[in-house]
Amino acid sequence: MYSEKVMDHFNNPRNVGEIENASGVGTVGNAKCGDIMRMYLDIDENGIIQDCKFKTFGCGAAVATSSMATELVKGKTIREALEVTNKAVMEALDGLPPVKVHCSLLAEEAIHAALWDYAQKNGITIEGLSKPKSDISEGEEEEDY
Ligand code: FES
Numbered sequence: 576m577y578s579e580k581v582m583d584h585f586n587n588p589r590n591v592g593e594i595e596n597a598s599g600v601g602t603v604g605n606a607k608c609g610d611i612m613r614m615y616l617d618i619d620e621n622g623i624i625q626d627c628k629f630k631t632f633g634c635g636a637a638v639a640t641s642s643m644a645t646e647l648v649k650g651k652t653i654r655e656a657l658e659v660t661n662k663a664v665m666e667a668l669d670g671l672p673p674v675k676v677h678c679s680l681l682a683e684e685a686i687h688a689a690l691w692d693y694a695q696k697n698g699i700t701i702e703g704l705s706k707p708k709s710d711i712s713e714g715e716e717e718e719d720y
Pocket of ligand 1: 634
């Protein structure tokens with residue numbers, strides 16, 4: 576049911592962890608299943624994503640898609656990172672079973688939420704980016720999960 580790439584990223588997720596003093600952090604949740612994903616971005620002064628890490632409290636497909644998403648945005652510009660859609664992530668993973676497509680949305684939204692946080696912190700507007708609906712980072716500091 577799962578492609579080899581999905582299994583590989585699930586069993587050996589890349590870039591798991593946190594980035595201290597990250598340029599942007601995004602936390603999103605899937606209201607249906609309750610799964611949560613947090614994405615950290617380290618963005619340099621030229622707007623290049625130097626590093627990306629994630630933590631996912633969720634299903635295997637969510638872990639695999641977050642892992643692939645971090646690989647895809649690393650080294651990219653902000654504009655290019657916006658093109659890392661859930662479709663792009665799924666393609667890179669050689670597909671997901673239809674019932675698991677919604678899981679890949681978390682990865683896309685986590686990237687957007689982290690970029691949104693970066694834009695807020697720096698007082699800039701990123702063209703084509705709006706606050707993700709599933710952004711649950713409000714009151715993040717008090718939250719401990
Ligand atoms: Fe919740 Fe996959 S079942 S993200």
